[in-house]
Amino acid sequence: MVFGLPEGKAEWTKFLWNEGPALLFFVTWLCANIGLFFSTYSSYQTNEDYKCPHDIMGAGLSVARGAAMILNLNCALILLPVCRNLLSLVRGSIRLSFIRLLDHNITMHKLIAWTICLAAVVHTGAHFFNFLNLEKTGSLQCGGQPGTSAEDYAFATIAGSTGHIVVLVMFLMFTSSMSIIRRSYFEIFWYTHHLFVVFFVLLCIHGLGGLVKKRVVIDPTDPANDVYESQPPNFWKFVVGPFGVYLIERGLRFYRYTQNTIVQKVVQHPSKVVEIQLVRRGFHSKPGQYIFVHCPAVSWFEWHPFTLTSAPEEDFASVHIRVAGDWTTKFAEALGCNWSNKGDAGEIQASATLPRVAFDGPFGTASEDVFKYEVAVCVGTGIGVTPFASILKSIWYRLLNPSIQLKLRKVYFIWVCREKEAFEWFADLLEALEQQMEQQNLYDFLDARIYLTGELNSNEVRNVMLNDEEEADAITGLRAKTNFGRPQWGRIYEQLVQDHPSTNIGVFYCGPKVVAKELGRLSKQFTNPRPGGTIFNFNKENF
Structure with a gap:
């Protein structure tokens, strides 16, 4: 070019x-x-x-x-x-x-x-x-x-x-x-x-x-x-x-603010991630959507966007928030979280006094279109994995319902993370999905690839080597083995082209711009709109 x-x-x-x-x-x-x-x-x-x-x-x-x-x-x-x-x-x-x-x-x-x-x-x-x-x-x-x-x-x-x-x-x-x-x-x-x-x-x-x-x-x-x-x-x-349209938007936000929202559960995860489950009457969502969260006890005016990690089939709305700034820190503290000791985790006791929380949404994103493709590649880095929690959960529920016919035939899930503790809250979902695939003889439906970019200590290295031949991965407990280092994106695209000719593939990404730029470039490079060619449609989360 x-x-x-x-x-x-x-x-x-x-x-x-x-x-x-x-x-x-x-x-x-x-x-x-x-x-x-x-x-x-x-x-x-x-x-x-x-x-x-x-x-x-x-x-x-x-x-x-x-x-x-x-x-x-x-x-x-x-x-x-x-x-x-x-x-x-x-x-x-x-x-x-x-x-x-x-x-x-x-x-x-x-x-x-x-x-x-x-x-x-x-x-x-x-x-x-x-x-x-x-x-x-x-x-x-x-x-x-x-x-x-x-x-x-x-x-x-x-x-x-x-x-x-x-x-x-x-x-x-x-x-x-x-x-x-x-x-x-x-x-x-x-x-x-x-x-x-x-x-x-x-x-x-x-x-x-x-x-x-x-x-x-x-x-x-x-x-x-x-x-x-x-x-x-x-x-x-x-x-x-x-401006009238914008005022209607603000009116809808105020209406949703006045609705009664119940904080059903707060879970403190490792790597400074807090999970919140919210219940609001009449709430409906689609996989991959996001909401704006508001806590008057932290700030009267601020609303912050977070991707839903709950599936539409669940009766609550959940988000996983990485505590990394002033507002998220104060919000986590107001919810009763305390990471004074590294690795502290667990559900916040129901007896704890929780602040009032409201949320606006849900709002659509690129990720909600994942079910419109036969093959989907979902890529998340760090906390950017959150949109795919909702999507993978919804896949699991739909597979349990034989009356639902899925257009989606293959899902590649790629997660790149620095710390192994970050896998903790997501591993249970992936394990449940793997078991569901096995029960329904859909071994090839989900291809999960976990990449750990951070360093392991000597004990962790020894544990990985000793359990290398085990069926479950030593770090995540999944059948999918953990890869060490960063993905070779070019090779992944080459393999996708070989495995899926004459296919329209949706590539969905949430994370830093550096990886987004590389995936966008490769999606254009490997797209072949001629008969028999593979087409890649790159979609990045923006909110």
Whole structure:
């Protein structure tokens, strides 16, 4: 590839097969932005109704209005990718090839945000240029106020003052969204990001000053009677619909907050993982979905996403949370967890006083599409295994029900983890699945491959060597033997191609971006859409 683009017909075929819907959406969005800018620019350049203000401000007026139109469009779009109830509704009503487009919702949200930033810079820069021209030749009729300085236009007018506050709000939102801030100081990101309400309100009143005026023809036979009137703000027309959808989302969250949620069980696992089982009346989910968890005792405003580890067939919703930040640490402590001694584990006593917990959801993810494929490859690293707990549990329940016909014929489950203690909470599920496969003579249905990347002490090494010939693995207790080191992803894909010709394989991943990038690259590389070829559809968790 050159600059990330495929070369040759075969490479382009693979690329379009995997990224076609996303590419189509991106091109449509890009063309809409370009078209709106240049059509608006041309209108202010050539339309006689704007001749007088254009004579004063020049091309700066046209550039500012073109950039403003891009702001209008993208501010209307930016909330939609994070309206998770809407995405879940859409996910259930479109074709599989387009469902994968929804998995790029956070990427699209970021792209739209950067477009807003760029348009705001262009819009602001053009208006600084306009203010200088208004200072020189401004008139009451065409726009401006004679004797007013450029500084006053920039800071003492409605447009100028609100514009500078909007720029400040954007600066705070963008800097707090940086990965290093978001991961280390999530609370800062969370609270600062909600300044978007201030951002939208300010943009709604930004045009009230009527800086740009449009000609109103009083007498078509006498142009001398024409007047120029300020135009009312129109930003609100673009955002009222999407903002209404967002308010509905918030209303649903508040409704779910008010519902009675029972903390049924809290289990403290090794490697600082806490399991919580929640019960809420009328709750239904699909395998691989996630919820937002809220604990008022920890924070009144914060809601954090966690993948469900319970199956739809179970009468509770469970999540496994890795304690790694301020909120998760305080939440675990509020639930009664204490890892003062390494390896401490067990169920928190029912007599313990538990805080009130609420949750919002469930919301759809890529993993819930696993049952739409005949062959699925599920890859998890560390706590990223959680989506597949729900999926594997649901498989187990469906195999117990002879009335359910599964399209899924083969599941490859690959788990990469640093510490052997992390396998503890998941091993029981895998063992139950292995036993179920054996009872129903489905030995080849589940291919579980466990990879341990951390070091073992001398006693653990000796135990592994002594039990190497045993039927059960010395570390996990499973029939599937533990592999030491990292997976050879290229070899795994080569074997999948050999074993499953003429097959559409779903690859599902949850974990760090480094592995996601490698799996995405290999999925494109080994995809062969020709007759008899194997097709890999890569799906990554994003929430």
